[in-house]
Amino acid sequence: MLEIKNLHARIAEDGTEILRGVDLTVKAGEVAAIMGPNGSGKSTLSYVLAGREDYEVTEGDILFNGESILEMDPAERAAAGLFLAFQYPMEIPGVATMEFLKVAMNAQRKARGQEELKIPELMKRVRGAAEALDMDISMLKRPLNVGFSGGEKKRAEILQMKLLEPALCVLDETDSGLDIDALKIVADGVNALRSPDRTIVVITHYQRLLDYIVPDSVHVLYRGRVVRSGEKELAQELEKNGYAGLVGEAA
Amino acid sequence: MNIQTQIRRTAAEDALLQAFVERAEYLPGDTEVAEKRSAAVELLKRGLPNRKVEAWHYTDLRRLLSFVPAFDLTAHAAPREPLLAGSAVLPVLNGVAGEAQVPEGISVASVASKLTDGSLASLLGPADADDTVSAINSAFAADGFAVDIPAGTALERPIELQNVQAGGQVHTRFAVRAGEDAKATIVERQTGEGDALVSSVSHLDVGDGAEILYLIIQEQPEGASHLGQINVKIGKDAKLTLFVMNAGGKLVRQELRLVAEGEGSEFRLRGVNLLSGETHCDVTMVLDHVGPATVSTETIRNVVTDKAEGAFQGQIRVARQAQKTDAKMACNTLLLSDEGGFSSKPELEIFADDVACGHGATVTEIEADHLFYLMARGIDEKTARGLLVKAFVAEVIEELENEPVIEALEAKLDAWFAKHG
Ligand SMILES: Nc1ncnc2c1ncn2[C@@H]1O[C@H](COP(=O)(O)OP(=O)(O)OP(=O)(O)O)[C@@H](O)[C@H]1O
Ligand SMILES: [Mg+2]
Numbered sequence: 259m260l261e262i263k264n265l266h267a268r269i270a271e272d273g274t275e276i277l278r279g280v281d282l283t284v285k286a287g288e289v290a291a292i293m294g295p296n297g298s299g300k301s302t303l304s305y306v307l308a309g310r311e312d313y314e315v316t317e318g319d320i321l322f323n324g325e326s327i328l329e330m331d332p333a334e335r336a337a338a339g340l341f342l343a344f345q346y347p348m349e350i351p352g353v354a355t356m357e358f359l360k361v362a363m364n365a366q367r368k369a370r371g372q373e374e375l376k377i378p379e380l381m382k383r384v385r386g387a388a389e390a391l392d393m394d395i396s397m398l399k400r401p402l403n404v405g406f407s408g409g410e411k412k413r414a415e416i417l418q419m420k421l422l423e424p425a426l427c428v429l430d431e432t433d434s435g436l437d438i439d440a441l442k443i444v445a446d447g448v449n450a451l452r453s454p455d456r457t458i459v460v461i462t463h464y465q466r467l468l469d470y471i472v473p474d475s476v477h478v479l480y481r482g483r484v485v486r487s488g489e490k491e492l493a494q495e496l497e498k499n500g501y502a503g504l505v506g507e508a509a
Numbered sequence: 510m511n512i513q514t515q516i517r518r519t520a521a522e523d524a525l526l527q528a529f530v531e532r533a534e535y536l537p538g539d540t541e542v543a544e545k546r547s548a549a550v551e552l553l554k555r556g557l558p559n560r561k562v563e564a565w566h567y568t569d570l571r572r573l574l575s576f577v578p579a580f581d582l583t584a585h586a587a588p589r590e591p592l593l594a595g596s597a598v599l600p601v602l603n604g605v606a607g608e609a610q611v612p613e614g615i616s617v618a619s620v621a622s623k624l625t626d627g628s629l630a631s632l633l634g635p636a637d638a639d640d641t642v643s644a645i646n647s648a649f650a651a652d653g654f655a656v657d658i659p660a661g662t663a664l665e666r667p668i669e670l671q672n673v674q675a676g677g678q679v680h681t682r683f684a685v686r687a688g689e690d691a692k693a694t695i696v697e698r699q700t701g702e703g704d705a706l707v708s709s710v711s712h713l714d715v716g717d718g719a720e721i722l723y724l725i726i727q728e729q730p731e732g733a734s735h736l737g738q739i740n741v742k743i744g745k746d747a748k749l750t751l752f753v754m755n756a757g758g759k760l761v762r763q764e765l766r767l768v769a770e771g772e773g774s775e776f777r778l779r780g781v782n783l784l785s786g787e788t789h790c791d792v793t794m795v796l797d798h799v800g801p802a803t804v805s806t807e808t809i810r811n812v813v814t815d816k817a818e819g820a821f822q823g824q825i826r827v828a829r830q831a832q833k834t835d836a837k838m839a840c841n842t843l844l845l846s847d848e849g850g851f852s853s854k855p856e857l858e859i860f861a862d863d864v865a866c867g868h869g870a871t872v873t874e875i876e877a878d879h880l881f882y883l884m885a886r887g888i889d890e891k892t893a894r895g896l897l898v899k900a901f902v903a904e905v906i907e908e909l910e911n912e913p914v915i916e917a918l919e920a921k922l923d924a925w926f927a928k929h930g
Contacts, residue, residue: 308885311877336887348882352900358883361896366887401900418886 259323260284260426260457266317267306276302278482279318284475286323286425287454291468291493292461294479295501300461301345303479304430308342309335322426337369339425343415343432345461350402355414358402359384363421387420390450392443408435416447427451428459433467445470465497478504522557524577526550528678529648532580536651539627545634549647552635564639567820567852568791573760574734577706581677584703589671592696592726592917596669599654603701604679606652612666620653620682629655632684632712642738642764646680646708653682656695660688660716667694670711674733676703683711689744690718694914697725697739700757704732710740717744717771722911723751726921729758731786738764745771745800752909754918755790756783756925765794769803769831779905780809783922784817784849785929793822798864802833810902811842813849814929823868824856831861838868843901845875845894895926 260283267277276299284290294300306313307320309332319326327335350358363383364374375383388395391413403411412432419427429448433441448471452458460471468476468490476492477484478501486492486504496504518526529550536546557574558565581603588600588607597610599617606619623629633650634643654670672681679701687693699709707729715721729735735758743749755761769776776796784790796805809821819842827834840853855868875897883893899922906918 308881310881310885331890332881332884333887333889333893336885342885344882348878350879350882350897350900352904353883353896358886358896361892362883362886362888365889365892369887422886 259286260459261321262318263321264318265306265315265320267302267313267315270312270314275316276313276482277306280479280482280484282477282484284457284459286457288474289452289458289460289471291473291476292459292479293463293476293493293496298479299482300479301430304342304345304428304461307428308332308340333365336422336424337366341419341422341424341427343412343419343427343429345430345434347403347411347415349404351404353402355398355400355402356384359398359418359421362418366422383421387417390420391417391447393417409437409440412436413440413444416444420447420451425455426457426459428461430461431463432460433462433464441467442470465493468493480504516556518556519571521574521577522553522571525553525645528577528580532649536649537621537624539625539630541627541630542624542633545630546648549633549635549644552638552641552644553648558639558641562639564793564822565641567822567854568762568789570641570762573789578677578704581675581703584675584677586673586675586701589673589698589700591667591669592698592724593667593669593694593913596667596696598669598671599656600671600673601653601681602673603675603677604651604681606654609654612664612668614659614662615664615668616657618655620655620684621651623655624650629682629684632682634710636766642708642736642762643710645736646682646710646738649678649680649708650682650710651680653684655684656686658685658687658691658693661690662688663692664694667696669696669698671698672700672707672709673698674701674703674705674707676705679705679707681707681709683709685712686714687716687719687721689716691716692720694722694911695724697723699725699727699729699735699737701729701733703730706734708736710738713739713741715741715743715747715749718746719744720748721750722909722914723749724914725751725753725763727753727755727757727761727763729761731757731759733758734760736762738766741765741767743767743769743771743774743776746773747771748775750777750779750909753778753780753792754783754921755781755792756921758788758790761788761790763790763792765792765796767794767796769796769798769805770800772800772802774800774803776803776805778805778807778809779908780807780821781902781905782809782811782819783902783925783929784811784819785814786817787815788817789819790817791820791822795824796826796836798825798827798831798834798836801831803831804835806836807838808905808908809840810905811840811851812845812898812902813842813851814845816846816848818849819851820853821851822854822856824858825866826858827861827864827866829860832863834861834864834866836864836866840870842872843875843898844872845898891930895930898926898930899923
């Protein structure tokens with residue numbers, strides 16, 4: 259279960275406050291959708307969850323399964339089960355994707371006290387996950403995300419998510435940049451991960467993704483706060499009327 | 510005229526000259542060798558170069574060489590496991606040639622024997638007034654190996670020349686001649702245990718059409734001073750890849766003096782400098798393109814941590830007749846600490862008119878975004894940094910296109926990073 263309580267965060271460099279008291283609870287087994295206009299702080303929230311150093315939490319707390327994760331670094335949070343699928347996955351030259359997957363999977367296994375996977379078993383899992391996402395395995399020989407198309411990058415994020423089996427998944431606009439077939443493949447991948455002990459947060463602008471990944475709750479982030487929460491119908495309402503009405507209420 | 514003659518000698522300069530007085534009568538060589546040694550000592554009497562000497566601008570040897578130990582002739586050094594499995598090892602142990610594994614068809618002789626009969630006298634230096642490395646080495650060099658790879662021989666086993674010091678002073682020579690169309694992989698290992706002063710001068714003659722991969726791996730301990738030099742001649746249509754890795758030592762100067770003599774040769778220099786602690790490491794290359802249509806590329810990657818300092822001076826001279834020369838030089842540094850630094854000085858002297866020469870240098874830090882991405886996947890900070898640093902240098906290693914070599918060098922990288930990352 260994820261509990262975000264009165265979370266305030268600012269940009270470390272210049273002190274600009276971006277999150278201004280976010281409250282949000284997502285129970286285990288549930289999928290929450292976060293929507294909101296451009297620049298409202300959705301990606302910032304995802305980065306703060308993942309522990310990016312560019313942001314400082316000035317107030318509030320983030321609890322994962324009842325424990326605060328604020329003091330953990332990004333690697334510790336990941337080992338505790340958090341996974342962020344980036345809105346803009348970074349290109350990392352010189353680090354082969356396969357090597358990266360091996361190191362990441364085994365780092366998390368080690369942190370959780372599990373035995374490291376041997377190469378053949380690892381390859382088998384990677385191959386299986388890549389096939390399910392309709393990804394070309396030869397891509398994994400290339401440096402991480404370097405020269406991947408927009409859609410390939412998004413798929414590669416979901417591939418990592420499947421392999422790392424996180425307990426808390428945060429997907430930041432994974433649907434943007436995907437063609438319709440890819441959207442369905444990725445949504446199937448996410449749905450396959452739905453389970454009673456997993457919490458999923460989906461950030462999106464579009465109802466279309468939520469047709470495939472049906473959320474248990476929908477939340478609107480505006481100027482760094484959750485200004486409205488509802489059930490899946492809220493997304494349809496937003497699709498129809500935009501944010502104008504809501505924004506008026508909040509202001 | 511040298512103003513340094515008026516300056517008081519440093520303790521190190523005194524110690525060097527005194528050592529020669531003590532060692533001279535025991536050094537091997539015929540009269541010609543003895544004369545060469547005396548000439549070398551004459552240069553040393555003028556004092557060690559300081560930063561006002563252009564070739565030594567980044568390495569003020571007079572100041573940095575603060576300690577010259579006495580010879581330690583009783584110290585014992587043992588051969589090392591070779592870098593590449595199955596190599597024929599030719600070990601020089603604390604300055605003395607040990608038992609050599611000689612691959613079939615190759616002739617190997619000790620440098621001591623070749624100094625005694627005078628046949629190596631012509632290799633003794635110094636080549637010019639700035640050639641302090643060869644001057645020190647020529648004064649004292651007592652042993653090493655001379656290797657002759659006959660024309661047309663393709664060596665399956667790599668040859669590994671080892672210079673293993675156990676403290677005191679060690680001055681070693683290697684001379685490798687690869688005949689026409691010969692093919693070989695040669696590793697030169699510079700390592701040891703003590704706070705030694707090491708000088709090691711090598712000669713590599715790459716015959717017409719030969720293909721040579723020559724790797725210099727310098728891993729001296731923290732307290733050692735290492736003065737290295739390789740003198741290379743590249744023949745017509747020959748291919749030479751020279752890989753240099755510096756991963757140790759307190760004061761390191763590695764000189765690369767190359768002449769692309771024959772027409773149509775290809776030369777690649779790939780350098781990796783892994784600098785930590787208070788190391789000072791200077792790689793200085795002078796490459797003469799003499800033959801027409803010679804191609805060269807030089808790529809240097811540096812990783813600097815702690816208070817380490819490094820420099821790369823790359824001088825490419827293209828002679829008037831060396832038309833169609835193509836030379837590309839790049840020096841990239843990954844700076845991991847604010848207290849360290851790396852200077853790069855490319856220099857092109859072009860006397861021909863139809864040539865393509867270029868150079869570039871960058872200094873960067875680890876990208877915070879990249880680090881965050883890796884850590885967000887559960888990779889701890891140290892390992893993540895290690896991956897990024899390795900990625901930075903592995904690129905040049907992978908260009909060697911030789912699996913066992915790449916694996917062995919990457920293992921060295923991992924070991925260095927486990928210790929210093
Ligand atoms: N590191 C940063 N430096 C400067 N400004 C930042 C930084 N991070 C976020 N911001 C600003 O904070 C605001 C929120 O950005 P954020 O990326 O969280 O929005 P978003 O809701 O994800 O928008 P979108 O829907 O366009 O992805 C924006 O105005 C953005 O410019
Ligand atoms: Mg965003």
